[in-house]
Amino acid sequence: MRMKKSHLLAPGPTPVPPEVLAAMGQPILHHRAPEFGAVMEDVRAGLRYLFQTEEEVVTFAASGTGAMEAAVVNVLSPEDKAICIRGGKFGERWQEICEAYGAEVIPIDVEWGSAVNPTLVADTLQAHPEVKALYVPASETSTGVRHDVEALAQIVRPTDAILVVDAITAIGVFDMPTDAWGLDIVISGSQKALMLPPGLGFCCVATKKAWKLVEQSTLPSYYFDFKKEYENLRKNSSSYTPAVSLVVGLRDVLRLIRAEGLERVFARHDRLARATRSAMQAIGLELFAKESPSNALTAVKVPEGIDGTAIPKMLREDYGITIAGGQSQLKGKIFRIAHLGYAFDWDIVTAVAATEMVLKRLGYDVELGAGVRAAQHILLEG
Ligand SMILES: *Cc1c(COP(=O)(O)O)cnc(C)c1O
Numbered sequence: 001m002r003m004k005k006s007h008l009l010a011p012g013p014t015p016v017p018p019e020v021l022a023a024m025g026q027p028i029l030h031h032r033a034p035e036f037g038a039v040m041e042d043v044r045a046g047l048r049y050l051f052q053t054e055e056e057v058v059t060f061a062a063s064g065t066g067a068m069e070a071a072v073v074n075v076l077s078p079e080d081k082a083i084c085i086r087g088g089k090f091g092e093r094w095q096e097i098c099e100a101y102g103a104e105v106i107p108i109d110v111e112w113g114s115a116v117n118p119t120l121v122a123d124t125l126q127a128h129p130e131v132k133a134l135y136v137p138a139s140e141t142s143t144g145v146r147h148d149v150e151a152l153a154q155i156v157r158p159t160d161a162i163l164v165v166d167a168i169t170a171i172g173v174f175d176m177p178t179d180a181w182g183l184d185i186v187i188s189g190s191q192k193a194l195m196l197p198p199g200l201g202f203c204c205v206a207t208k209k210a211w212k213l214v215e216q217s218t219l220p221s222y223y224f225d226f227k228k229e230y231e232n233l234r235k236n237s238s239s240y241t242p243a244v245s246l247v248v249g250l251r252d253v254l255r256l257i258r259a260e261g262l263e264r265v266f267a268r269h270d271r272l273a274r275a276t277r278s279a280m281q282a283i284g285l286e287l288f289a290k291e292s293p294s295n296a297l298t299a300v301k302v303p304e305g306i307d308g309t310a311i312p313k314m315l316r317e318d319y320g321i322t323i324a325g326g327q328s329q330l331k332g333k334i335f336r337i338a339h340l341g342y343a344f345d346w347d348i349v350t351a352v353a354a355t356e357m358v359l360k361r362l363g364y365d366v367e368l369g370a371g372v373r374a375a376q377h378i379l380l381e382g
Pocket of ligand 1: 011012063064065066090137139140141166168169189192198
């Protein structure tokens with residue numbers, strides 16, 4: 001077998017810093033021991049910093065979808081109405097979860113590759129004043145588009161509805177201050193910008209309006225219980241056995257994020273994103289996002305006549321580089337290079353160089369190095 005060094009540039013899971021991997025390999029702490037209480041205390045402060053909130057952020061042992069489900073079952077009651085902003089796989093997931101619990105969804109359909117028009121949201125909300133919650137992904141990972149959460153928050157704030165934001169590829173990528181923008185509930189997951197293995201889901205219930213709905217909610221739930229979990233969190237504890245090793249890793253990544261500083265974290269993601277976009281355009285490719293591309297990942301259209309599924313396959317099999325293809329209706333039509341979390345300049349250079357080589361081998365007319373050069377010019381800003 002040929003030995004290969006592997007590079008993970010998928011929009012989740014993402015690479016974990018080696019020192020964090022080592023910390024998670026330490027002997028297991030008991031979750032009721034004082035040492036673990038101290039870890040929880042650190043984690044609480046770190047998550048408040050990351051989410052830019054005075055409120056607490058609860059952590060569940062679940063993938064990001066678990067946190068999404070928690071933000072439905074704790075908020076809605078049977079037959080409640082909710083608006084879900086679609087336009088990608090993750091927007092659609094909100095609808096699927098709401099409907100699984102018997103809520104009535106008013107979908108707002110957005111063309112895949114576009115961002116939602118806030119005016120349309122305002123009109124829909126006005127036409128349906130009985131709506132309890134509006135669910136939106138801040139960064140739609142399936143299309144690489146960022147929705148304007150700040151504008152949505154301004155629309156939702158004066159109404160009785162709350163805004164629930166899936167920030168799984170937003171938190172730790174770009175500025176989305178929970179309190180300053182008045183976001184009601186923000187959820188995230190561990191395996192994207194948080195540089196951890198999969199397995200933790202985060203929920204921040206940030207406003208009185210959101211807590212009022214939580215008090216009224218009658219959907220069935222047991223494990224995902226905000227009231228119970230928040231009560232325990234305030235004692236540096238949790239209702240059930242937490243994923244202790246992941247929480248220890250969480251303490252460490254939150255320290256790394258705080259040491260770099262949110263502003264610099266956002267600037268790094270912005271630079272890597274611009275370098276990747278510029279590289280793809282320099283080799284004649286078109287971005288899939290028609291507007292407001294997310295800084296978490298770059299979705300690129302597969303050029304005419306090229307086998308789209310072969311791109312991620314060859315990158316992985318021949319070069320050890322993992323990127324993502326398209327999902328659902330975009331299968332074979334786009335490929336997605338992620339640049340979030342533990343991602344730095346040379347990850348981009350590597351991914352761009354290998355993508356050029358794969359495209360050339362697949363018959364696409366590319367001048368080797370043209371994309372790399374375009375990326376370098378942006379990375380020079382360093
Ligand atoms: C990754 C992701 C999720 C959650 O997926 P899980 O596989 O459940 O962790 C949800 N929303 C967005 C926008 C994502 O990128």
